[in-house]
Amino acid sequence: MGDDTRLVLAGRNTAETHGFVNVPPFRGSTVVYPDAESCLAGRNRFTYGRRGNPTMEALQLAWSELEGAAGTVICPSGASACSTALLSCLKTGDHLLMVDSTYRPTRALCNGLLARYGVETTYYDPMIGAGIEALIRPNTRAIYMESPGSQTFEVQDVPSIVAVAKKHGITTLIDNTWATALLFKPLDFGIDISINAATKYPSGHSDVLIGLVAANEKALPALQATHGDLGLYLGPDDVFLTLRGLRTMPLRLREQGANALAVARHLDQHPRIRRVLHPALPSCPGHEFFKRDFKGASSLFAIVLDATSDAQVIAFLDHLKLFGMGYSWGGFESLAVPFDCTAYRSATSFNLGGRAIRLNIGLETPADLIADLDAALAAMPKA
Template sequence: MVSSKCPPIGHFVCLNLLFYTLVYYKKKSHIETDLIHGGARFNETSSLVPPIYQTSTYYASESAEQYLETATAVSPSYFYHRHGNPVNNQAADLIAKWEGKSHGLLTSTGMAAISTAILSALNAGDHIIVQHSHYSATSLLFRQVLPKYGIEVSFVDQTDNQAFERALKSTTRLIYLESPSNPNLAISDLQFIAHLAKEHGILTICDNTFSSPINQRPHDFGIDVVIHSATKYLGGHSDLSAGVICASESFIAQAWKHMVVLGTSLAAFDAWLLLKGLRTLNLRVKQINENALKLAQWLEKQDKVDQVVYCGLPSHPQHDLVKRQMKGFTGIITITLTGSSAKEKFLFAQSVLTRLKLFSNAASLGSVESLIVHPASMWGNNHNAEEKVKAGIDEGMLRLSVGIENIVDLMADLHQALNT
């Protein structure tokens, strides 16, 4: 407590100390601080860095009653690794907090998070509304897997609010969103869709991978469940695969049961790496945002680039919606190269990829290093011609994931690749 006997010269200091003490006790922590210290209650050791619990099994409790309580608990830290792990729980708790949710659950991959969450929400005979544009593996789940289990799927244009309304059925149980979408950076109106869903008692899930909680919080607009491929921005160093589901206590309990049965829990070492990556999330994303905006503005001036799509540019067709929903614009830029035909665009895109020195032609995104892919090649076997058009995939399209390198060097690399 602050003493009431502060000397006159110390009144200002004492008042400031009192203010910060009140802020602390009200737990109004800032993300920069919480990413370092959050979830500490799960670390029951005196180690500054939580240890890696490289074990599958923990000793049984002293009594049968305690054992039964632990064995049937949701995500216990000390029972059996597939059920829970101290570091897994610490990382999940930290991510969930900054997504505005009370509980979190880590999975082995981003697709494990997506499939676990969706299967937790749906039964045979249910109907789900999804977008035309999704991450490729997510699209395969909707087109090829869910229908096999008696789940009806409707695809809509995510930029058309009324399309979601028109797609509603009496059996609709879930609306699944990805915003910004991969790879065309289309935006879903989260507030409108969340309100529509709540009016009809429908659950909403949003994949927030492209944004991270630094740039966007779907919870703030009424979305029920938020998921991530934690492999991307949350981990941030291209050294792990992980997924996370953030939701209410009841939904996480349901998802946890599916995770235990499906075996999609995250390995201890990957959870430790994820927690380590989260420490610098705020710093990394802010630098990536800054680099990407400058690079997108520069790319708009390049003669060999026909179109630049970036959430932070006024030229983005949904820029007004972007500004309402997002606090930052992410590190993903989609460009379409010039060319008089699809074949010419394809060949130009491939030649650019071979000349780049700093941008690695590699899958994934959200890392400290800059990456680039050709979506038409990467997803070529997963979409027919009509589906490519609906998903906005062009033969001359390149998806850039901007890293934290010096922006001048990134511009120079793209300049020589485009003009050599």
């Protein structure tokens, strides 16, 4: 069964919803038992609202099927999904290998909460591949990947890293938000835990905060226990909206990916652009791994402007008419935000060579977006 078909059918049972196509939002905390024997034995399908309801179950089943996972937990945000996944496989005294191009809130978690609880983090070069074996210690318990990397879009050699981890019995995790399981299936590559900020493509409409963590049979029990112990819960309306978005995610992701590649190729030839960081372009670090492992590209990439001052960057951003400025992505609308990772990258020295902008390409007509970008780039030298 193809993934498009899978996402139309997964998590749905019209016999249980009286023929209605969508599982409705089930709201409630208390679940009553039919009799004392069932209550004492805990035999209800659902026991308490925080532990699950039919709406949550539908999303978990659908996402697990897409990922090829033993199970999935739902978190109230992407950042919560990252922290829940890490907390499920680390304890005091453990050592974590974290990719240097990770999502910045994940870095904050490592340097803050995990450090306070006695977990030591070593950041590694995203292009390290099998060389990561030299960083492993006797107490290394987890290797965390993000591919492509946040902001700078390096694609990692995931199979080589996983092979080293399996040799040493180390749990592997990946933030797979950029690709989703439609474009890259982490568990098929031997990764134990796959993390997705479903705020982005699964919900798809910039109106939900949600995270999904899928795991294989080995990692699932600890993940579910940690999720329960943290008391995490997401309201049924947000779960319902994510389920609804999931049904059209393949169409949106394909269209946005094609739009983004058209814009990236245009900008790659533009005289006022020093560099385009898009995994599908040969100039992007790890492009060979992208071609080998991924089924396609999504909507997010970065550009480096041929700009020498903040005033020129501001002029570029302020002249954009079709791009909003906002710190999210994966929705139907195009976005642009400036970034500079040089201050906090620690294992690698990433010289951007100019002022960097991250672009999310939405569902607008690509020619319109290109014209808008060209006009904004033309305004830069006048600043």
